[in-house]
Amino acid sequence: xxxxxxxxxxxxxxxxxxxxxxxxGLHVILHQDKTAPVVAVSVMYHVGSKDEEEQxxxxxxxxxxxLFEGSDNxxxxxxxxxxxxxxGENNANTSQDRTFYYEVFPSNQLELGLWLESxxxxxxxxxxxxxxxxxxxxxxxxxxxxxNSPYGKFTEKIxxxxxxxxxxxxxxxxxxxxxxxxxxxxxxAFFKKYYVPNNAVLSIAGDIxxxxxxxxxxxxxxxxxxxxxxxxxVYELKPIxxxxxxxxxxxNIQIPxxxxxxxxxxxxxxxxxxxxxxxxxxxxxxxxRLSMKMVDEKKTALQVAAFNxxxxxxxxxxxxxxxxxxxxxxxxxxxxxxEVTRLQTDLISExxxxxxxxxxxxxxxxxxxxxxxxAENLADGYTFHNKDTNDxxxxxxxxxxxxxxxxxxxxxxxxxxxxxxxxxxLPKK
Amino acid sequence: xxxxxxxxxxxxFVQSVVAQKLDRSQRPKPGPAPVLTFAxxxxxxxxxxxxxxxxENHKLPKVSATYSIDAGPITEGAKTGVLSxxxxxxxxxxxxxxxxxFDEAVDQLGADVNVSSRGGSASALTRYFDSAFLxxxxxxxxxxxPESSFEKLKSQSLTGLKSSERSAKAISGRVVNALAYGVxxxxxxxxxxxxxxxxxxxxxxxxxxxxxxxxRGYLTFVGDIxxxxxxxxxxxxxxxxxxxVLTFPVLTKVQxxxxxxxxxxNVPNAVQSEITVTNLIxxxxxxxxxxxxxxxxxxxxxxxxxxxxxxxxxxxxxTYGAYSSNGSGRFQALFKANAAVRNEKVDSAVVEFLHEINxxxxxxxxxxxxxxxxxxxxxxxxxxxxxxxxxxxxxSNILINNLPKDFYRTYLQKINAVTADDILRVSKKYFGxxxxxxxxxxxxxxxxxxxxxxxxxxxxxDKYAAPVTTTVPEAVKN
Numbered sequence: 001x002x003x004x005x006x007x008x009x010x011x012x013x014x015x016x017x018x019x020x021x022x023x024x025g026l027h028v029i030l031h032q033d034k035t036a037p038v039v040a041v042s043v044m045y046h047v048g049s050k051d052e053e054e055q056x057x058x059x060x061x062x063x064x065x066x067l068f069e070g071s072d073n074x075x076x077x078x079x080x081x082x083x084x085x086x087x088g089e090n091n092a093n094t095s096q097d098r099t100f101y102y103e104v105f106p107s108n109q110l111e112l113g114l115w116l117e118s119x120x121x122x123x124x125x126x127x128x129x130x131x132x133x134x135x136x137x138x139x140x141x142x143x144x145x146x147x148n149s150p151y152g153k154f155t156e157k158i159x160x161x162x163x164x165x166x167x168x169x170x171x172x173x174x175x176x177x178x179x180x181x182x183x184x185x186x187x188x189a190f191f192k193k194y195y196v197p198n199n200a201v202l203s204i205a206g207d208i209x210x211x212x213x214x215x216x217x218x219x220x221x222x223x224x225x226x227x228x229x230x231x232x233x234v235y236e237l238k239p240i241x242x243x244x245x246x247x248x249x250x251x252n253i254q255i256p257x258x259x260x261x262x263x264x265x266x267x268x269x270x271x272x273x274x275x276x277x278x279x280x281x282x283x284x285x286x287x288x289r290l291s292m293k294m295v296d297e298k299k300t301a302l303q304v305a306a307f308n309x310x311x312x313x314x315x316x317x318x319x320x321x322x323x324x325x326x327x328x329x330x331x332x333x334x335x336x337x338x339e340v341t342r343l344q345t346d347l348i349s350e351x352x353x354x355x356x357x358x359x360x361x362x363x364x365x366x367x368x369x370x371x372x373x374x375a376e377n378l379a380d381g382y383t384f385h386n387k388d389t390n391d392x393x394x395x396x397x398x399x400x401x402x403x404x405x406x407x408x409x410x411x412x413x414x415x416x417x418x419x420x421x422x423x424x425x426l427p428k429k
Numbered sequence: 430x431x432x433x434x435x436x437x438x439x440x441x442f443v444q445s446v447v448a449q450k451l452d453r454s455q456r457p458k459p460g461p462a463p464v465l466t467f468a469x470x471x472x473x474x475x476x477x478x479x480x481x482x483x484x485e486n487h488k489l490p491k492v493s494a495t496y497s498i499d500a501g502p503i504t505e506g507a508k509t510g511v512l513s514x515x516x517x518x519x520x521x522x523x524x525x526x527x528x529x530x531f532d533e534a535v536d537q538l539g540a541d542v543n544v545s546s547r548g549g550s551a552s553a554l555t556r557y558f559d560s561a562f563l564x565x566x567x568x569x570x571x572x573x574x575p576e577s578s579f580e581k582l583k584s585q586s587l588t589g590l591k592s593s594e595r596s597a598k599a600i601s602g603r604v605v606n607a608l609a610y611g612v613x614x615x616x617x618x619x620x621x622x623x624x625x626x627x628x629x630x631x632x633x634x635x636x637x638x639x640x641x642x643x644x645r646g647y648l649t650f651v652g653d654i655x656x657x658x659x660x661x662x663x664x665x666x667x668x669x670x671x672x673x674v675l676t677f678p679v680l681t682k683v684q685x686x687x688x689x690x691x692x693x694x695n696v697p698n699a700v701q702s703e704i705t706v707t708n709l710i711x712x713x714x715x716x717x718x719x720x721x722x723x724x725x726x727x728x729x730x731x732x733x734x735x736x737x738x739x740x741x742x743x744x745x746x747x748t749y750g751a752y753s754s755n756g757s758g759r760f761q762a763l764f765k766a767n768a769a770v771r772n773e774k775v776d777s778a779v780v781e782f783l784h785e786i787n788x789x790x791x792x793x794x795x796x797x798x799x800x801x802x803x804x805x806x807x808x809x810x811x812x813x814x815x816x817x818x819x820x821x822x823x824x825s826n827i828l829i830n831n832l833p834k835d836f837y838r839t840y841l842q843k844i845n846a847v848t849a850d851d852i853l854r855v856s857k858k859y860f861g862x863x864x865x866x867x868x869x870x871x872x873x874x875x876x877x878x879x880x881x882x883x884x885x886x887x888x889x890x891d892k893y894a895a896p897v898t899t900t901v902p903e904a905v906k907n
């Protein structure tokens with residue numbers, strides 16, 4: 001069951017790990033690194049906003065808050081106190097696809113980390129008092145991150161149109177009315193359905209002894225009962241065949257912005273990696289095509305960006321620009337479109353390809369420099385790349401194998417005007 | 430045989446752990462505390478005055494370097510924004526490379542190279558690091574200051590100012606400093622349309638000649654590099670660099686308000702108000718109070734287990750997060766407690782903020798709270814060692830702040846020696862209650878009446894910290 005020592009080449013950044021399944025279905029990943037007396041303990045639950053009912057949006061993220069409320073053996077509010085009073089840090093975050101909880105401790109507190117996460121998985125406190133408080137807190141989070149934040153609403157606007165027919169059409173923060181209406185029994189049911197060991201990955205990285213850690217994992221997680229298998233619906237979206245134009249108004253801004261967004265394949269596809277390279281080519285660094293042309297030469301843009309908002313089932317490829325000197329938004333869009341057309345017509349140069357590869361390698365090396373980042377990247381590989389934890393070690397080779405022709409062809413396939421949403425994002429008077 | 434025996438014991442141990450029913454109500458005890466070790470960086474001085482620090486760490490095939498010029502706070506006055514324009518312009522090409530050629534050279538390496546009015550940084554894969562470092566040095570030493578780039582950056586600055594005009598958060602960031610330090614202080618002044626428009630290219634060139642120099646410079650290498658190689662590279666790139674000798678500024682002390690006041694800036698579009706309770710403090714790193722203040726702040730508002738968070742978020746649900754922080758260093762700094770709170774709960778939140786600060790100043794903290802805060806600091810110190818740049822930071826802090834050589838080696842010892850009496854004493858001294866400012870930036874119609882009802886006297890300011898002389902309009906009252 002265990003696969004260890006996947007050190008296949010001389011690359012300094014080759015990540016070694018051990019992985020196995022427990023009888024209750026919990027997948028465990030262990031990575032040893034003794035350079036600092038630190039251990040990261042994390043659990044990735046494969047549940048996000050796309051698993052929510054249409055009338056109960058925001059549940060997955062709400063849980064991320066609720067599961068800090070304590071357990072059968074922890075009073076309300078003690079979770080964070082126990083972590084910080086033992087010298088650790090903790091947090092959690094929720095996306096459309098997964099919810100990720102972690103603690104980082106001095107390495108002599110590994111066992112405490114395992115106790116905390118197993119308490120959370122086995123019998124967390126889900127009661128009216130916790131629901132009521134976290135309901136207010138989540139509303140404040142929405143005000144802070146979205147309602148009061150300049151340009152905070154663009155994903156909501158774009159995703160609503162781009163992913164019609166898919167739960168990606170709503171945002172992880174969800175609807176406050178839905179959360180207000182939810183009954184305690186619904187929260188408990190959500191927990192029983194998704195917070196089961198067979199839908200989770202326990203990923204531990206740092207200053208550990210692997211055999212001892214395996215024994216401790218067994219000690220704390222063995223009694224967590226296996227749940228029913230989680231079955232996810234498969235969504236087949238109708239292709240977008242005509243350009244959709246939309247407008248958003250934001251009271252927090254003075255400078256408008258223009259967005260164009262295209263629906264693209266999900267994160268495990270090779271095309272998603274190609275799109276990542278296209279992002280670097282268009283807006284990664286001062287010499288990227290859009291920055292050079294629009295920010296430096298024509299000086300029409302204050303900022304330009306192109307990025308792949310990559311998710312499990314699909315992705316949103318988004319380009320955006322903020323005008324400088326009152327340049328009309330349509331002029332900006334025209335300039336971005338011209339660069340996309342160029343990408344679809346001409347091959348990029350060999351030296352541009354080398355540049356993209358170097359940029360990727362640089363960010364790849366940095367992404368695995370801290371234990372918590374490494375624990376998450378390993379869990380990501382297992383959760384989202386066909387249970388291939390070793391994806392972390394294959395990624396660089398995959399990116400290096402992308403050809404100039406592939407870059408052109410992917411641009412041709414997905415970045416077309418009749419497949420996109422154009423969003424005019426304007427100041428609210 | 431021996432090996433097999435050891436294996437059997439290990440197996441027995443594992444089984445005995447799982448055979449007995451686990452008592453989950455017993456929290457596991459920590460293992461023996463890990464020994465914290467950190468090596469001092471290699472330090473040497475170049476003949477032009479630059480101090481070089483090298484932290485060798487070969488874990489990842491990457492090196493980073495930062496150059497920082499310890500010029501202290503610089504007063505820009507009517508030309509506020511000139512340093513930020515200077516920083517921008519230093520990234521717009523050198524005497525031998527246009528901006529496009531320069532950016533192309535950096536991106537081709539997949540590297541990150543940036544320079545600013547305070548120094549610069551370069552990081553790259555080991556095999557490209559030398560080239561990246563030389564590019565940083567070129568940008569520091571030979572900027573070309575093209576006129577067209579100057580105009581571009583100026584227009585971008587103006588647009589940028591406009592872009593944050595309605596952001597309560599951005600306005601609060603500006604106004605809090607301006608009110609606390611005064612608008613003529615280097616930490617209180619801010620860019621305006623007028624100040625940006627008044628800046629000429631010659632102003633930028635003059636600032637370059639004055640502030641970009643090897644004088645008081647600290648060059649730190651961290652990563653996959655040998656000290657000898659780093660030294661050779663530093664000499665090659667910066668060894669013959671000459672520049673102005675910097676004198677460290679001396680600033681006049683600023684007073685806190687004689688009586689606690691509530692300063693309001695109206696941002697009608699805001700759905701949350703930014704609340705900041707603040708006062709100026711003097712806390713050099715070698716102050717005998719330093720470690721006690723860190724712990725006092727931790728207990729009050731350092732994180733999710735501190736009093737402010739527990740009260741304002743977990744008990745009342747007023748905010749997503751409430752925290753406090755204390756500045757420190759060679760100049761006056763701010764103690765701040767802040768949160769973004771929904772407009773209609775601002776008055777209640779202000780009361781809770783002041784209440785928690787007052788409790789810190791009048792009641793001894795419990796032994797548990799103090800021990801927990803100490804544990805957190807001990808843990809954070811260990812966690813920080815994951816970042817190899819941390820030890821370089823220790824060394825340069827010791828040099829810059831003129832600290833004893835063992836400052837970081839005895840750091841935890843001093844943290845652990847702080848008593849509850851120390852906490853009470855420093856809370857009284859550093860956390861303002863009678864002479865603080867409560868700065869609130871948000872939709873005033875929704876909280877000014879409530880604050881008045883609670884007896885607070887309100888001063889109103891505009892988005893640029895100028896007093897608003899007209900009284901609050903009738904409609905807002907009660």
